[in-house]
Amino acid sequence: MNTRPTNTATPPAGRELLRVENLVKKFPGVVALGGVSFDLHAGEVHVLLGENGAGKSTLIKCLAGVYQPDGGTLFVDGEKVHISSTAHAEQLGIATIHQEFNIVPQLSVAENVLLGRPPRRFGIVDRRKMHAKARAALQRVGLDVDLRRPVSTLGVARQQLVEIAKALSLDARVLILDEPTAALTDAEVDRLLELMAELRQNGVGMVFISHHLEEIQRIGDRVTVLRDGQSVGTVPATTDTGELVRLMVGRSIEAQYPREQTPLGDELLRVEGLTSTGHFEDVSLSVRAGEVVGLAGLVGAGRTEVLRAIFGADRYDSGTVSVRGKAVPRHDVHAAIGAGLGLVPEDRKAQGLVLGASVEENLGLAILRAATRGGLVDRARLREQARTSVKNLRIRTPSTRATVKNLSGGNQQKVVMGKWLAADPAVLLLDEPTRGVDVGAKVEIYQLINQLTASGRGVLLVSSELPEVLGMCDRILVMAQGRLVGELTREEATQDAVMALAVKEVESSRAH
Amino acid sequence: GSADQGGAGSTGGTAGAGGDHTLGLAVSTLNNPFFVSLRDGAQAAADEAGAELTVTDARDDATQQADQVANFQTQQLDAVLINPVDSDAAGPIVSPLIAGDIPVIAVDRAVNGAEVNTFVASDNVEGGRLAAQALAEAIGEKGQVIVLQGVAGTSASRERGQGFTEGIAEFPDIEVVATQPADFDRAQGLDVATNLLQANPDVVGIFAENDEMALGAVQALGDRAGKDVFVVGFDATEDAQAAIKTGTMYASIAQQPEELGRAAVEAALSILNGEEVEATVSVPVVAMTKDDL
Amino acid sequence: MPTETATARTEQRESLGSRAQVLLGQNGALVALVLLSVVMAVLSPVFFSTQNLLNVGVQAAVVAILAFGQTFVIVSAGIDLSVGSVAALASIVTAYTATTTGLNPLLAIVVGLLTGVIAGFISGALVAYGRLPAFIATLAMLSIARGLALVLSDGVPIAQPSAVAWLGSTIGGWLPVPVLVMMVLGGLAAFILNRTFAGRAMYAIGGNEEAARLSGINVRHQQLVIYSLSGAFAAVAGLVLAGRLASGQPQAAAGYELDAIAAVVIGGASLAGGSGRAFGTFVGALVLAVIRNGLNLLNVSSFWQQVVIGAVIALAVLSDTLRRRRA
């Protein structure tokens, strides 16, 4: 089976910073890395590409000193090293932005940027210096917020920017970025890629992980493809997308957005004049059977808040939500689910998963009530359901009993999807459902959306990936500053049309 | 019912002696029936005299007692009766009162390091000796015995234990094979006695530093109580007296808590009325066996 | 060749080891319990007598029953400090209603159990609807229940009806009822945790309350159930204790909350919630009882006893965590 890795890329001119040979890392029941080799040169952006669970994050955690590899050798500046801790990695000039956020929610933005290394004398923290340093780091990523604000009050996107600023402030020679763009919108992605180009100019070597192939081509120099913990090849980033996908998935993918429209049925969800002071105002929308409605907008437009309010997760001040003509009481998730709603939240770790519980338990969470008779849970049924979900969604896990915490990020996202598909809601509210999901799996999720609408369900989709909204939605609503500012049909919708609406409102409000 | 009506209800008796004196009684703990009786005795005496009595409960915590006595002074009570949680700790607690010319009467336990007006007490060490004699008598002055101790470090445990050790030393054929703490608690008395009997099957006598533990030991003995193994307790609580009557307990050392409370209040009122009072007022202890009931 | 054989042997050893791990790994406290029992047996000849082992069972019973109820709370990331006081209150209420109102003793027991449920329900309501930290809500209940027990009994023990005393007796000359009750309630707790909606909800709430809420679990409602269950278990513990003493003691079970929580944590649960099993809790309670029983048998001096208890608890749990870390 072990096909020889293709190696068609010539390493760039810069000096070699980092080399990995035959790296092996095993977890109980899983060989996460089965002999990966790869190298990084100064002034290079080396992309790691692979399906969810291929071993990308595990590889970089070995580089960052989080995991100790079980085999293989690591060279830094040509010298064999053993990276014993994260602090050691930092000493070697390696900074890492991990896939999972590593923020301390209660601490301020400034403290998070300089977490673990605030400027200090005799153990006493110099706040002024700390703020100055943090401000400088945040400026580089274009984030302008009150430094004293607890970081938990920022949305996911801006938390990601804080993480990036944190890694940048280390001034490392090697910067590892594990899916930094997953939580960002286009404007911020542009800004980040510019920043990376700048760093490349300064001779920094970067390891970059992303499931967005277009980003890879924009910023990457070489691409190393991982499959099942093996490196299957290193190719130039200019390699054609289809070929990259084939290397990664082992097959080619025809349609990236395989939307199959179905004739529309009755109205399933109706939202009328929904208002939550300070968050959004007068939002009215409807979703019909067989319809995928998209909610587009910039970060902070309030899309997440609207979804959560519809679902009863947050309070709102006025307006009504009804499903199949029946009013849904406000601020009552239980009732919303009973009425036929489901929500895949944007932050899977904090809101979607019980991380310490098994795959089976997580997949059964939304149908726990339904699987209960006389107070007793039919666990056999839940187990069966979990096996089916794992198979249908191709969740990569050693067993349904594995702890969700140990799954790769993309597979965790699939578990959240699976939980709600099992509950079979009339209308599924999706908030960034493909965040961190690989290209192959994305298509699988889109197929699931198709199945839902084909069976007369409705979908309300929030996504910061414009192509996804354009490709999958039958109708697109654009939000800006907490208001609906326009509606586009599938035919009318283009990237420019959506952006024009999303930005116009922002600019007109700036003019005031 | 609760005894804290503060004398408001029952001033009917012999009014006059107490006048409108206000007294404070700082009890070490009301979680023990003994001190509840002591309080009842004091309350009855105060009611009879028409004095107002404020009672506080330190829950066996010397610091709380310090706080409560300080609060008495703030309230400007006429005299303070203290049943110290700890004798040594009570010195600094009452010193400000004495400095402020407020009469202080120690009840049941002495106050060390300060000159109180009078000390009303029964003798715990003497009680321990009496217990040793009673137990020796029950077991025919020979055999193995075990001791259940109260909360380590409390004066009651120390003094009763000391008296018992001294007393039992006079009987050369009696051997104390185990001494273990059961914290004055009935449930612990039961468990610890069970365990000790397991390790020492030949035990014929048990001394417990209070009746609660003694009753736990009786429970642990089951049918053997009063037949093969004799139990002597301390305090002669109602439960213990009942057990002595049925023969499961051999004896208990009776203090007279109500008498203690009554004597203390009477001493306080005498002082407030300008009368002379002895430096120590002794309330006798007696070994109570079936014959006494 | 020799290398290969060596590898094979290592593998075999590993597989044996891993099988043992499956047996013990699920419940590390079991290792501690076995170790502890072996040490005690070596030091004291009577330790392994049937009678003494039953004694250990009886002495573990009250804490174990409290701890089963506590397990529900801890699995759901809460804490219940009131269990000892609620146990005392329930036993006093039973004794009081039976003696003063002359109610049928069995009905009096029901009233006592209801008292426990109500106390738990109030704690639960304070946590769920009052948004009080569980620590504060149940600390308040600790104080309130103890106070009420004292008020009702006027600080004096009350005799229990014989129906309660039966709970402290022995069946067939050898099986102590407390042990029986402990077994039954342990089985019940395991059943609730593993098989019922309420039980599965406890794990979900303890693991990630927000995710549980967003999955349609009515978290507040479940919290009422959880604390009520803890109150009910506490009431049973109180009655068993009362049965053993044949009297309702207002000061009974004081401080037992720490023992109950310790039993749950020794049994492998995390105070952060989301984990814990009834069997682990059972073993945890036995560990504590064996330590106390053993120290009595060995007649360790009373002052040193506290030092030894502390050290042994630390060592017992340490042996478990170190073993797990090596694995």
Add this chain to the structure above:
Amino acid sequence: MPTETATARTEQRESLGSRAQVLLGQNGALVALVLLSVVMAVLSPVFFSTQNLLNVGVQAAVVAILAFGQTFVIVSAGIDLSVGSVAALASIVTAYTATTTGLNPLLAIVVGLLTGVIAGFISGALVAYGRLPAFIATLAMLSIARGLALVLSDGVPIAQPSAVAWLGSTIGGWLPVPVLVMMVLGGLAAFILNRTFAGRAMYAIGGNEEAARLSGINVRHQQLVIYSLSGAFAAVAGLVLAGRLASGQPQAAAGYELDAIAAVVIGGASLAGGSGRAFGTFVGALVLAVIRNGLNLLNVSSFWQQVVIGAVIALAVLSDTLRRRRA
């Protein structure tokens, strides 16, 4: 027009309200404390006398000092059950070294403080390196320290040297030293929490231990510091207590751990870690002291007192959470 004015007025009211919120919102317990004090003042004329307020301060001091140390631990998502026992041990060690070895009393005090640090250090090592749950490690230390205090003192209180007794005295005829010590240690705790690396690391570890570790904070090392600090504060509390009683009591401060934790939680910290402030803890300790003092002044019967204490604690924290929810 009228509408506009109304709006303006509402806004103004809101801004006044929000300013008050800034003052009080940061520390909700303050609201509870103020409410409580007003009620007490209405019910008892002596409550607001200078002497009584100083009494409250003195009565709060020991718990407050323990709670300051506890704040470090709770902010870092731990718990320290041993503080009461460690306080007793430190005071006994001081009294013992001063009386039996005849060491200079000031040196004896240093030895006492060191004892506290060592006890805390051992708890910390059990948590950091032994991977024991903090609850178990410090429960073990609770038992060990209390046992050692009993062993050393032989269960009998030991007289303290006058240097210690000074800690319980009054300066200039009105300022009680315990209050002074409480203020100084409160300031120190605030300084450590807000300004030092160790303090910020406490928040980081408590808020997200994994993130703290990945950011290069030596979590284990910091845990040693945290528990040692808690031990040191406990030792100071023990000495203040000993000063007030002029004697080293082996049973001193028993059960104070729950009060100390309660003070921290009432002060707004979460047992889940990551939040908590020294000032909040101070207010929390005052709330507890005011409740006890007030109930004494009002001469509430002792059994009912426990009921009332529980109810008032619940109400005090409830008033805070409800206020916050409305906001």
